[in-house]
Amino acid sequence: MKILILGAGKMGTFFCDILSFDHEVAVYDPDPKRLRFTYNAQRFTSLDEIDAFEPQLVINASTVKYTLDAFKAVLPHLPKTAIISDIASVKTGLPEFYAACGHPFVSTHPMFGPTFASLSNLSNENAIIISEGDHLGKVFFRDLYNHLHLNIVEYTFQEHDETIAYSLSIPFAATLAFAGVMKHQEAPGTTFKRHMQIARGLMSEDDYLVSEILFNPNTPAQLEKIQSQLAELQEIIARRDSDAMKKYLARVREHIN
Numbered sequence: 001m002k003i004l005i006l007g008a009g010k011m012g013t014f015f016c017d018i019l020s021f022d023h024e025v026a027v028y029d030p031d032p033k034r035l036r037f038t039y040n041a042q043r044f045t046s047l048d049e050i051d052a053f054e055p056q057l058v059i060n061a062s063t064v065k066y067t068l069d070a071f072k073a074v075l076p077h078l079p080k081t082a083i084i085s086d087i088a089s090v091k092t093g094l095p096e097f098y099a100a101c102g103h104p105f106v107s108t109h110p111m112f113g114p115t116f117a118s119l120s121n122l123s124n125e126n127a128i129i130i131s132e133g134d135h136l137g138k139v140f141f142r143d144l145y146n147h148l149h150l151n152i153v154e155y156t157f158q159e160h161d162e163t164i165a166y167s168l169s170i171p172f173a174a175t176l177a178f179a180g181v182m183k184h185q186e187a188p189g190t191t192f193k194r195h196m197q198i199a200r201g202l203m204s205e206d207d208y209l210v211s212e213i214l215f216n217p218n219t220p221a222q223l224e225k226i227q228s229q230l231a232e233l234q235e236i237i238a239r240r241d242s243d244a245m246k247k248y249l250a251r252v253r254e255h256i257n
């Protein structure tokens with residue numbers, strides 16, 4: 001299959017690496033410096049170069065902020081039968097775009113990123129495939145993610161957004177609250193250091209990505225749950241209520257088990 005990857009960032013390069021030995025792959029990025037690390041693939045810096053390549057599948061690996069812009073720029077250079085796809089963690093605007101674009105599409109979300117995941121060992125990671133997508137496109141990504149030993153779940157766009165509000169918005173918000181009250185520690189404990197590592201990783205992410213994940217319409221309800229838990233914990237601590245604390249900790253252990 002002839003596959004075009006949009007964006008030569010960490011995820012674009014990752015997909016190029018795993019696909020280029022079984023498919024004819026090209027990577028498009030307007031910045032030639034970012035293409036230095038692509039291997040075994042054609043390198044395009046001009047949209048006009050895509051015309052002759054005639055991709056059968058397009059994987060949009062642009063950053064979330066530019067996902068829709070990248071699609072709109074490349075569409076005039078694609079065959080009408082080309083399947084277009086995204087791997088974005090934020091699907092805002094994509095259902096509407098796909099409905100009007102005139103191309104078969106498939107949308108997936110690899111639930112791992114270069115900040116925390118080991119891209120050489122993904123057996124403990126997950127991937128979401130959006131159910132509204134083209135059948136052949138979904139088959140392609142299901143085979144690919146199975147090859148990477150990922151756990152695969154199929155959700156609708158709506159179910160995806162609800163899941164992201166729970167699985168990303170909650171840890172993002174909790175990490176921001178932790179980092180927001182931090183000060184330098186001369187002798188930090190192990191738990192503090194682990195939390196700080198997560199906070200630094202989150203702060204290395206693109207501001208737009210973090211904002212859009214937190215702006216998910218389902219996030220406010222999840223934040224209310226965090227606030228409720230903090231209020232209950234604060235009250236127990238203020239009363240120094242050992243029995244209530246024991247019950248609270250037992251309930252939390254049930255949740256994580």
